[in-house]
Amino acid sequence: MAGRWIETWEPEDETFWREKGERVARRNLWYSVLSEHIGFSIWTLWSVMVLFMGPEYGIDPAGKFFLISTATLVGALVRVPYTFAVARFGGRNWTIFSAVSLLVPTLAAFWVMEPGTSYGTFVAVAALTGIGGGNFASSMTNINAFFPLRKKGWALGLNAGGGNIGVPVVQLVGLLVIGTLGASHPRIVLGVYIPLIVLAAVCAALYMDNLRPVKNDTGAALEAVRDPHTWIMAVLYIGTFGSFIGYSFAFGLVLQTQFGRTPLQAASLTFVGPLLGSLIRPVGGRLADRYGGARITLATFVAMAAATGVVIHASGTASLPVFLTGFTALFVLTGLGNGSTYKMIPGIFHTKALARGLDGEAAAVHGRRLSGAAMGLIGAVGALGGLAINLAFRQSFQASGTGTAAFWSFLAFYGVCTTITWAVYLRRPAPAPARAQLGYAEV
Template identity: 50%
Template structure:
């Protein structure tokens, strides 16, 4: 295989399934692109979730925003980030992985500077904050472009690991920005949020420059619109997307909401706003951190025993974790209007368990995607090269689409919590809703991917013929 790697940073005739070329040097090229893809996606996640930190710097007495307003900020950022994942899916194939990574890093300078300016001028109405939160959603789109790019670099036998590392490294952007916020609160107080943004201005510049120097474009990698149409006509696309709502939707939704829920309960326990912000920040990062790390383990576990089985175990366990939150909220009790220590412990245990489980589920669900199309591709009446290209393109398209739909689950989490607090002053109703979602996801996973082998019979491209067969995911 010939590889052209010059000043243009273009790789021609890239075939990750060529084991000789892989061991001869292609694995080093893939690893280099993975490292900088993770770096850029990581910082994109941080900017996407930066308002989960900023709300801790926004006491109602200064900014005038209610808890519902702050949940709306999180929902806005999550919604835009989720919607942008669909076009970002095509971006690396259209413009090149290196080129798009450079652009996606530098464009995030806009919401980062905007956040600094808004936090420096309290008293403004809500809408400028919503606009800035929407622009921060650009960071959420980075996930889809990064995942589709790395999917094309790695062979089938390593996709579960590579996609899990890429996604897990990106997800770590959520706890890291919360840790940065904690350090700022602990050292400069909760009235100095500008340092958080200043740090990320530097990191964005490093990510963009690093991508320009070290990343490459794949010349022959394409995701055509007809491929996306074929993916959207595939029933498993919608099943995977629904399952990803339950896993990643939970992760990103709780990442935005966890700190705020803790802060409100610390205030209800009698702490001042400054103390509540500090104590919430000290705990809030823990859930997203463990959830990000567990995603890698979920991918490796799915490589060994199958994504369907791991995903089913995850959802069944999430039902129990949501039950802890329901119990803590409904039966923990508020002595004289104050949140009890037992209730706070229940919140922390329940949320952390959900973070860890959703991380494992993120890895296992994404492992299922290339497995589905790899199984189907062997039944195409095409050449080996066309088979592999079809499998990569279909997997890449579904990765982006599932990522977009899954992120919308985070919107639902924030809106459910907002409505629950507005209606009853507690999150009990929202926690019940989360539990019911996990029950439905468990039933769906068992019925389609565990109870019986995956059926692969439908034609997926014009002219392509697939014979009937069975495979396990």
């Protein structure tokens, strides 16, 4: 019966997985994707709402960048408690609650979205939409528990990618409204999402399950916090997911502010990059399953640095076609990197378990225990990268009227991420006893 508490869950047991586990895990995955998808749409809602905010709203570009930065910040912070909520309340139960809670920011935005509303009110409502960012952390923690290590890259990539598609979808809804009715009807976008939120909650109630073996482990959380790999992966995730969400929020505003695009012109372009980045995220996970997450992540950061160089050139020469080409490439690469970095997390902790002398199911359990605790922290810190990107754009436009300076800072950071990935996970270690050697290249 759907929605029950499952008392025993052993995904690494191939017989269990073949006879029961895979079917149940896949069902939970699909409805998790639906809820997370809506969560991402609400989290990034203000990347669309600002396109409706013409001169009559009295808000300058810096003020609009601050609105989207507020949503990004709250979305990053709530990821930590959302991570631990799955074990406390159950994956199904928390998915229902987190879906229903999205009605609060959506209805609030519906109420206030008109000229004459105070800027402080807009900031408060933008902050409320941040709870949609928390859905990612709880969803990923939940799905991580359902799948065996050999399937995690694909499952986590599909779960996250399906959620990430919520970004271009809400932007497409905005484009449809602006293109057909003009930029004076933002409430229609919000009205579309109210029944979808209800649908996601109902589906979670009918078709998802809670896993009894998944429990909050204070010891695992503390161990994950103390483990340097948690923070190393958080830095790398800033480079991949932080870039994806930061660019998704800011792209339309950059087009309007730096290239003088109208709301309709900006909306017609902003969805393409996030859509491609979302669709390719499962590919990043699949490639990581096959070739090793560290190798795919390294190649991704090198390519992201090159694409940023193209964007810097286009920004300096005011070439919109070249700018769009470079920016779209960045979105695609962030999607690949998102998939490969999230594959690395469970692989790293499983490898460390093997190095400690554990093997078989004991190593798998230890790896799941620590990776589940680490994912929330990594996801939260990674999302803060989106805040940094939005604030960098705000400062760059305030100082010079263009985003060029911000892009130079992003290029430098991708260079740092490239170096870290190679030095920590791919460089051959010095000779050491066999048990101390960690084969991170395969994670």
